[in-house]
Ligand SMILES: *[C@@H]1O[C@H](CO)[C@@H](O)[C@H](O)[C@H]1NC(C)=O
Ligand SMILES: *[C@@H]1O[C@H](CO)[C@@H](O)[C@H](O)[C@H]1NC(C)=O
Ligand SMILES: *[C@@H]1O[C@H](CO)[C@@H](O)[C@H](O)[C@H]1NC(C)=O
Ligand SMILES: *[C@@H]1O[C@H](CO)[C@@H](O)[C@H](O)[C@H]1NC(C)=O
């Protein structure tokens with residue numbers, strides 16, 4: 001495992017590299033660097049604060065530390081050259097209530113599998129080939145009849161559902177192709193549902209149309225991921241940080257990117273998008289409140305002109321926005337112009353933005369490990 005500090009630095013350098021290839025953002029580049037350096041310093045200061053009276057860092061969950069120090073690897077390849085031919089077979093081979101991290105290397109290919117990582121299998125990692133990521137695909141929708149004779153509904157339409165905690169995926173494409181070509185049938189069709197806590201995704205792509213990424217509940221982290229969809233395609237009441245991600249709206253007419261469903265003031269949930277990009281094929285809103293206490297913040301994010309001037313929608317129910325918390329902070333690009341924003345959108349100040357713009361938002365210091 002790479003030491004934490006080092007890992008932060010690597011992430012920082014990598015994200016700088018990635019940033020520099022996007023010419024339209026170059027003007028913000030210097031500002032961003034200086035911000036990131038400051039943010040790194042702030043993180044270091046905060047890490048010091050995590051030290052307890054004995055001077056020890058209050059580090060990772062002990063269970064996670066143990067799992068990480070005993071990790072095992074399994075291999076999946078469709079051509080029969082590895083232990084398993086399918087991801088499902090590999091998962092089925094793991095003893096329930098495992099206490100070791102299990103890294104499942106998945107060879108390039110197109111895997112038509114419907115997967116549920118059960119709650120009894122924590123510490124699972126799906127690892128794809130960075131040069132040729134595997135695709136896990138499906139096409140269930142909410143109205144499809146399940147094996148029990150009942151409709152799947154949105155919840156069970158997912159191609160991949162993660163019930164387990166401490167799940168990780170790296171270099172994997174997740175799909176739900178039900179509504180392709182776009183508009184052939186618009187219905188809830190989830191690519192990935194994440195119900196497990198403390199779950200992280202790096203270099204992953206989530207493709208679908210409606211409700212692509214059901215960020216159901218728990219603390220989640222997304223780094224350098226692409227999420228594609230048309231209607232409410234990042235939804236749920238998870239508490240998640242999306243860092244360095246590309247959010248691509250493929251709808252050709254009005255739609256909403258997020259439908260955050262925080263519905264209880266005492267339940268901590270929200271989506272924070274940081275250093276990301278919002279691009280679209282047609283006009284879109286940043287979000288609309290699925291729950292009465294919906295919380296979404298975009299910071300340091302580039303928005304192209306697909307983002308409608310109003311920015312946010314209230315689902316034509318004027319009461320919906322009363323307790324919504326929709327914030328923007330230091331965003332750039334034509335869609336970030338706040339002149340036409342709905343009056344209930346919040347332009348955050350430094351202090352207000354602080355809680356959303358680091359991994360502390362998701363208690364990252366206790367569970368984010370080197371991928
Ligand atoms: C992010 O992913 C893209 C491919 O989707 C890759 O080209 C790029 O190097 C990645 N960036 C980082 C910082 O990992
Ligand atoms: C301080 O943290 C360390 C490591 O987590 C732990 O072993 C130790 O018991 C803690 N000490 C106190 C006084 O809480
Ligand atoms: C996954 O979690 C959901 C919701 O808690 C539950 O309905 C379902 O049975 C679980 N599936 C498995 C395979 O654990
Ligand atoms: C999903 O794909 C299968 C096989 O390709 C096809 O038979 C089925 O009709 C599709 N279902 C939906 C809902 O598109």
Ligand SMILES: *[C@@H]1O[C@H](CO)[C@@H](O)[C@H](O)[C@H]1NC(C)=O
Nearest residue numbers: 130131170171202203224371
């Ligand atoms: C993400 O992709 C980039 C290049 O495409 C690679 O350099 C980086 O290591 C990948 N990240 C992880 C966590 O594997």
Ligand SMILES: *[C@@H]1O[C@H](CO)[C@@H](O)[C@H](O)[C@H]1NC(C)=O
Nearest residue numbers: 195196197198217218219363
């Ligand atoms: C996730 O874990 C955190 C820290 O252990 C806990 O406070 C929170 O309630 C958990 N969330 C869910 C949805 O289980």
Ligand SMILES: *[C@@H]1O[C@H](CO)[C@@H](O)[C@H](O)[C@H]1NC(C)=O
Nearest residue numbers: 251252253254255281282283
């Ligand atoms: C988008 O939808 C609205 C109402 O549904 C309609 O009036 C408008 O013409 C559509 N715009 C485009 C570009 O299709």
Ligand SMILES: *[C@@H]1O[C@H](CO)[C@@H](O)[C@H](O)[C@H]1NC(C)=O
Nearest residue numbers: 262263264290291292293319
């Ligand atoms: C939102 O609050 C209203 C009452 O103010 C209630 O009728 C409605 O069911 C709530 N919606 C959700 C999704 O909790």
Ligand SMILES: *[C@@H]1O[C@H](CO)[C@@H](O)[C@H](O)[C@H]1NC(C)=O
Nearest residue numbers: 254256288313314315316317
């Ligand atoms: C809200 O009303 C407008 C205008 O009547 C309509 O175009 C839009 O589709 C409605 N939005 C929703 C979410 O119902």
